[in-house]
Amino acid sequence: MLPAGEPKFRRRPADRPAEILAAALEVFAERGFHSARLEEVAQRAGVSKGALYLYFETKADLFRAVVADAIVPNLERVHAMVSADVHFDQAVRIGLRMLAAKIISDRRITGVVKLVIAESRNHPELAAIxxxxxxxxGIGLMSGLIAEAQKRGEVRAGDPRLxxxxxxxxMVLSMVWRETFEPVGAQPIDVVALAEQHLDTVLTGMRP
Structure with missing residues (x-):
């Protein structure tokens, strides 16, 4: 048995990166980028600050890794589901429902969105990442689906990107609303209902 108080990273070295990224997601969502401290990330992950620097040289490097770990897999899951041979309407409904469910289930994600919007002027690297x-x-995936649907005659003519x-x-507005206005007393948004009603409207307008 290891001595009491031995650092977590020595007990489970293979878990070190995952624990650091999970802790960093929480700290970024709670503190913002400017106020986030690598010392706090290391403390929450149960590693030394020196061990954290073995994986991430800068706070921006850590933020990039957090986005890749927490956000990108969701895009990949949406891509896998909507890439199946299904009608355009069904594919879009699947993708937006998954996004709405993620917005509801994980406030850390919307916290990171707020971070990017609030701090990108002073930290443009966040917006770039x-x-x-x-x-x-995300826009590329959706635009590609629309362009293919236009070829099949499922969507009227128009700029797929627009x-x-x-x-x-x-969906973007709902994330801003939840992080900016709900904390000061604004009426909460039912994100799933918003997605469903919006799709009923916009998909009708996109049909030939």
């Missing part, structure tokens, strides 16, 4: 890792892949922005807009 989010754009490269989340925004472009259609994609129109579909995703309310």
């Amino acid at each position: 989010w754009h490269e890792t989340v925004v472009e892949p 259609f994609a922005f129109g579909i995703m807009g309310p």
